[in-house]
Amino acid sequence: MSKHKVKSMNTISSYFILLFTLLFLSACSSVDIKQYENNQPKLILDQFFNGDLTAHGILKNRNGEVTRYFNVTMTGTWDENGVGTLAEKFIFDDNSIEYRTWVFTPIQTDSGIQYLAKANDTLSETMIDLSGNAFFMNYDLLINYKGDDLEVNIDDKMYLVSDKVIINESIMTKYGIEVGYITLTIIKL
DSSP, X not given: OOHHHHHHHHHHHHHHHHHHHHHHHHHHSOOOGXXXXXXXXXXXXXXXXXXXXXXXXXXXETTSOEEEEEEEEEEEEEOTTSOEEEEEEEEETTSOEEEEEEEEEEEXXXXXXXXXXXXXXXXXXXXXXXXXXXXXXXXXXXXXXXXXXXXXXEEEEEEEEETTEEEEEEEEEETTEEEXXXXXXXXXX
């Protein structure tokens, strides 16, 4: 093969690799919550997460196999300062029970009121992103896995699909590698 053809093939290969890399990176980029700002019904945190709710979900491993399913009872309350508390009781398919209590604290920003969220088993506060019918939250969670405490990152994306139903999709990562997926339906009673 001539030097010219080899150089031409190397150039084509380089362009192909560059194109593939750009496509891969753009596919992995995060969804911008602002694209949901006109979606209805609008999610208003202190209205939806107020009172009694239930949730029903599954946990999948990184291969997509369902490894657990669970049901949740929730009660949301809000004080006169706009601080919300969401008490959750998880009942898993093996009859184990876990409790999580979220506190949503309003803060005034240039774009209006936003919320900081913290739960008893999260490692720090996180900002909640709200836009239209969407609710995004990314946080580090301490879970018990086979008897050991394990830190995982949770990327929650919730969408209000009717006045009484939110669909939640979560990706769990450890060291930047996806290790599990949660799908959850939250129903306001």
